[in-house]
Amino acid sequence: MTHKGSMKPVKKKKTEEPELEPLCCCEYIDRNGEKNHVAACLCDCQDLDEGCDRWITCKSLQPETCERIMDTISDRLRIPWLRGAKKVNISIIPPLVLLPVFLHVASWHFLLGVVVLTSLPVLALWYYYLTHRRKEQTLFFLSLGLFSLGYMYYVFLQEVVPKGRVGPVQLAVLTCGLFLILLALHRAKKNPGYLSIPASSDRSLNSSQLECLNRKGQEKTKGFPGADTSGSLNNRTVKDDPKGSSRLPAGSPTKVKEDWCAKCQLVRPARAWHCRICGICVRRMDHHCVWINSCVGESNHQAFILALLIFLLTSVYGITLTLDTICRDRSVFTALFYCPGVYANYSSALSFTCVWYSVIVTAGMAYIFLIQLINISYNVTEREVQQALRQKTGRRLLCGLIVDTGKHYN
Numbered sequence: 410m411t412h413k414g415s416m417k418p419v420k421k422k423k424t425e426e427p428e429l430e431p432l433c434c435c436e437y438i439d440r441n442g443e444k445n446h447v448a449a450c451l452c453d454c455q456d457l458d459e460g461c462d463r464w465i466t467c468k469s470l471q472p473e474t475c476e477r478i479m480d481t482i483s484d485r486l487r488i489p490w491l492r493g494a495k496k497v498n499i500s501i502i503p504p505l506v507l508l509p510v511f512l513h514v515a516s517w518h519f520l521l522g523v524v525v526l527t528s529l530p531v532l533a534l535w536y537y538y539l540t541h542r543r544k545e546q547t548l549f550f551l552s553l554g555l556f557s558l559g560y561m562y563y564v565f566l567q568e569v570v571p572k573g574r575v576g577p578v579q580l581a582v583l584t585c586g587l588f589l590i591l592l593a594l595h596r597a598k599k600n601p602g603y604l605s606i607p608a609s610s611d612r613s614l615n616s617s618q619l620e621c622l623n624r625k626g627q628e629k630t631k632g633f634p635g636a637d638t639s640g641s642l643n644n645r646t647v648k649d650d651p652k653g654s655s656r657l658p659a660g661s662p663t664k665v666k667e668d669w670c671a672k673c674q675l676v677r678p679a680r681a682w683h684c685r686i687c688g689i690c691v692r693r694m695d696h697h698c699v700w701i702n703s704c705v706g707e708s709n710h711q712a713f714i715l716a717l718l719i720f721l722l723t724s725v726y727g728i729t730l731t732l733d734t735i736c737r738d739r740s741v742f743t744a745l746f747y748c749p750g751v752y753a754n755y756s757s758a759l760s761f762t763c764v765w766y767s768v769i770v771t772a773g774m775a776y777i778f779l780i781q782l783i784n785i786s787y788n789v790t791e792r793e794v795q796q797a798l799r800q801k802t803g804r805r806l807l808c809g810l811i812v813d814t815g816k817h818y819n
Contacts, residue, residue, distance in 0.1 A: 432493035501552035574734040586723030593716035601706030602692035
């Protein structure tokens with residue numbers, strides 16, 4: 410017999426969970442949580458099969474079906490990588506394919522160039538309004554901007570430099586300008602001044618007050634046309650400290666209703682705003698820029714202006730060098746509109762087409778730069794200007810370039 414005191418407790422064996430096998434370079438976990446392979450990208454796709462059947466039979470596709478097809482394509486579009494295939498954002502691909510094709514087609518004939526270079530801005534604006542209306546993030550414009558810089562530089566090296574009119578110093582200056590643009594864009598894409606959500610212990614509002622304010626903000630959003638979709642009114646107080654925290658001063662219930670963000674669950678400092686595309690509040694938010702796929706706010710506004718300025722200077726310099734090479738003995742402005750014999754040679758035709766594409770992009774960026782300088786001189790942000798126009802509290806001056814918001818900000 411065994412004594413009672415000598416009995417040892419029986420230890421229960423822990424159930425060992427099976428270890429997951431590491432993924433090879435061509436495998437990935439799909440959106441359904443299942444292991445899949447890159448080679449099976451066209452297998453077992455009911456939505457795609459249905460879409461092809463309806464397209465063959467000339468039947469219209471439902472918007473829901475198109476969205477499911479795009480979700481499936483974006484989930485299966487991957488490249489082999491270490492420890493599993495990496496997902497590729499589908500919005501970066503169209504500029505890489507369409508831009509060289511369109512520019513080469515435009516260089517075949519003058520009329521083709523007019524049609525293509527006119528349609529490109531129209532397509533870009535259409536895609537912008539499509540994504541802006543849906544409040545979706547997209548890498549299309551960032552991919553288009555970066556690839557345009559690289560492709561214009563490639564055409565310059567391949568078609569313009571070999572003609573012997575561009576010296577080493579001029580090429581070095583243009584190359585330095587390109588690198589400075591990339592550095593400024595890298596700085597502009599950093600944190601624009603996101604507001605960090607405070608811990609529950611640091612908030613001066615308890616949970617019941619938060620729930621009450623959130624409910625009231627949602628009710629006011631439905632009832633007032635001047636209310637923001639995030640549940641906060643637009644006529645906010647602007648005399649607060651821009652560096653202020655998200656804590657609530659005592660005895661200011663009106664200010665809470667005005668500055669309270671129901672999405673981020675915090676009280677915003679003055680001139681901060683909630684970006685519905687990024688889904689977070691930004692200090693002194695100016696606007697959401699699709700060209701950098703980020704907000705322009707307190708922390709990156711200077712870098713954004715610097716990137717625009719360097720781009721304009723570098724682009725104008727590159728356009729001048731190219732026109733001086735392919736249209737000799739003519740001024741830049743004259744060569745831009747009258748350059749006889751430019752379509753007789755495919756190399757000069759492609760360079761001339763790229764010049765006009767650069768002129769169109771440069772003109773658009775110059776307009777954005779001008780608007781930014783005007784807003785800075787009036788100490789207003791682009792969001793405040795658009796808000797004043799929507800509420801009809803501002804008035805346009807100088808053919809609409811200047812908007813007097815009727816408010817003075819510190």
